[in-house]
């Protein structure tokens with residue numbers, strides 16, 4: 547009997563995923579039935595996205611894996627009914643999008659582009675920006691996305707200071723970990739990029755004390771999760787001019803409320819959670835490979851560790 551995949555990530559998404567998912571499953575050599583509704587006890591795999599609808603995974607007694615279309619799983623990882631293996635999305639297109647977002651915004655601040663864009667040039671003296679090699683960048687998070695961004699920045703010449711939970715060894719990057727490592731990385735970075743998952747340990751990591759450690763005028767770029775940042779502390783650091791600019795893609799409340807001070811702050815750039823999106827063609831291949839593995843009894847890719855929370 548063919549396995550059943552319940553696509554529970556929204557009707558609109560199903561419209562764009564149905565075809566690439568069918569093609570990817572065929573290419574992976576598996577032929578499940580992909581449905582948007584099914585009796586829970588008949589479901590072998592569930593494809594989910596945040597807000598997809600299923601809150602109680604208990605009745606899905608036959609389900610071999612819950613496959614997330616999102617990289618960040620903080621809204622699902624604490625669900626006590628979700629006892630099946632949970633796999634997050636690690637997707638080449640997601641990675642490529644994040645590399646473009648991060649390098650683009652790092653280069654904007656590094657080159658001081660704002661001085662010339664949409665403003666008439668007065669005079670002729672503006673000062674030449676330093677080379678990338680003179681601009682240390684901190685990459686908080688050395689996972690799938692952090693490593694890809696760190697590599698791209700290194701290729702552009704930026705010295706990258708990486709930080710992770712456990713010790714990491716990434717070619718060309720000065721890797722640090724733990725509380726001491728964070729102090730070292732923040733103390734030297736002129737641009738700080740946060741690509742950490744949201745967990746109880748990372749919530750409010752960028753607080754007043756962390757912000758005080760970065761050199762005067764440093765720039766913060768956050769495409770990770772909004773709650774990594776203590777918003778009041780960041781606004782205060784921006785007011786003092788200690789943080790020169792913050793480019794923020796993710797927020798505690800999304801959409802960011804109309805009256806939120808970030809929206810009008812002259813030294814904040816708000817982007818509406820567009821840093822990197824899961825793309826149906828590539829993400830479908832990841833889903834299909836995990837279904838193939840499940841059917842072959844092989845270990846799943848990108849399993850979430852419930853204890854770590856990511």
Ligand code: NAP
Pocket residue numbers: 617618619636640686687688689690691692693709710711712713714724741742743744745747748769770771795796819820821822823856
């Ligand atoms: P990942 O592969 O799970 O990597 C997470 C990294 O964070 C790892 O290096 C991990 O350390 C580190 N980390 C976790 N907890 C830590 C702690 N307490 N202290 C220090 N380091 C810690 O995740 P990813 O695929 O790179 O994605 C990162 C995040 O990006 C996602 O969780 C999501 O929130 C966000 N995201 C945003 C968008 C967007 O459009 N804005 C799109 C996709 C993803 P270890 O290496 O030691 O495990």
